[in-house]
Amino acid sequence: MQTFLLNSGEKLPQVGFGTFNLKGEVCETALLRAFEVGYRLIDTANVYMNERAVGRGIARSGIPREEILVTSKLWPIQFPYKKATRAIDETLSRLGLDYIDLMLLHKPYGDVKGAYHALEEAVENGKVRMIGVSNFIEEDLEKLLPACTHKPVLDQIEISPCFYRKSLCDYLISRNILPQSWCPLGSGDKKLLSDPVVAEAANNHHKTPAQIVLRWHLECGYLAIPGTKSPTHVRENIDIFDFSLTDSEREALSNLPRGKSVFPMKRGIERYAVYFQRMNYNRQT
Numbered sequence: 001m002q003t004f005l006l007n008s009g010e011k012l013p014q015v016g017f018g019t020f021n022l023k024g025e026v027c028e029t030a031l032l033r034a035f036e037v038g039y040r041l042i043d044t045a046n047v048y049m050n051e052r053a054v055g056r057g058i059a060r061s062g063i064p065r066e067e068i069l070v071t072s073k074l075w076p077i078q079f080p081y082k083k084a085t086r087a088i089d090e091t092l093s094r095l096g097l098d099y100i101d102l103m104l105l106h107k108p109y110g111d112v113k114g115a116y117h118a119l120e121e122a123v124e125n126g127k128v129r130m131i132g133v134s135n136f137i138e139e140d141l142e143k144l145l146p147a148c149t150h151k152p153v154l155d156q157i158e159i160s161p162c163f164y165r166k167s168l169c170d171y172l173i174s175r176n177i178l179p180q181s182w183c184p185l186g187s188g189d190k191k192l193l194s195d196p197v198v199a200e201a202a203n204n205h206h207k208t209p210a211q212i213v214l215r216w217h218l219e220c221g222y223l224a225i226p227g228t229k230s231p232t233h234v235r236e237n238i239d240i241f242d243f244s245l246t247d248s249e250r251e252a253l254s255n256l257p258r259g260k261s262v263f264p265m266k267r268g269i270e271r272y273a274v275y276f277q278r279m280n281y282n283r284q285t
């Protein structure tokens with residue numbers, strides 16, 4: 001597995017495994033399969049309600065802890081400094097780990113600076129190794145960066161050829177913050193995976209449409225974290241290191257018509273607060 005170099009000097013694998021929508025036993029089994037075929041970067045979040053299952057999968061894998069990289073995320077309602085500090089400890093306890101490799105602020109709402117400060121303290125205390133953000137756009141980062149001691153290593157944002165914000169990606173790269181692509185396959189968007197541009201490249205390289213799209217991410221310099229329950233897809237999504245797109249194929253993928261966001265951003269903390277109150281992260285199985 002090839003890696004991306006982060007602004008902290010650390011490296012991350014160029015493809016990770018997303019666990020949104022995977023719960024309980026299904027999550028554990030999918031994770032074990034992912035480890036078996038070579039994934040080492042795992043993406044979860046407090047709000048996915050599967051951190052216990054992710055922790056069990058890691059424990060059952062038998063892979064040395066230092067070879068696995070776990071990302072989790074704090075939800076905006078936990079952002080006030082004190083709540084964030086507690087939420088980091090609760091995340092560690094649900095995952096059954098001594099440290100989290102990468103902890104992100106899930107959305108740019110609420111007391112972002114308070115939460116970020118709690119994450120920086122967790123780095124000092126050895127509970128978190130690296131800090132990142134998610135769904136932050138240029139203006140959110142311009143407010144946050146002057147207040148940071150530990151710069152965010154990445155910004156996990158929606159990126160796919162059918163939802164491509166190139167200027168935001170270029171901005172991140174100019175700030176030496178790695179763009180990480182959530183919903184890299186447009187959440188399995190059939191229109192994207194059957195697009196003639198994608199199909200032609202798939203045909204040229206004897207690869208599947210999903211492999212073409214994932215290769216596009218990594219050649220653009222974006223770390224993709226596709227999710228899947230399928231044993232075939234999990235293998236396929238990591239088998240993208242033995243070919244390269246031509247410049248014109250990459251260009252054509254970058255210029256596909258832009259569709260809708262998979263999860264359109266709702267501005268405002270209130271909506272997220274309501275969502276949070278329906279969930280009790282510590283009650284997950």
Ligand SMILES: NC(=O)c1ccc[n+]([C@@H]2O[C@H](COP(=O)([O-])OP(=O)(O)OC[C@H]3O[C@@H](n4cnc5c(N)ncnc54)[C@H](OP(=O)(O)O)[C@@H]3O)[C@@H](O)[C@H]2O)c1
Pocket residue numbers: 017018019020021043044106134135156157181182183184185186187188189193208210211225226227228229230233234236237263
């Ligand atoms: N930070 C955020 O706000 C945020 C938001 C959303 C997601 N995420 C993260 O991003 C990860 C990925 O997002 P996602 O899982 O929603 O979307 P995705 O990776 O774009 O797509 C997943 C969908 O594509 C299908 N799929 C996967 N591999 C395939 C292949 N090789 N061929 C055809 N279909 C394939 C899957 O179905 P099968 O199960 O049938 O393969 C599933 O329906 C999440 O798991 C989560 O970790 C973060």
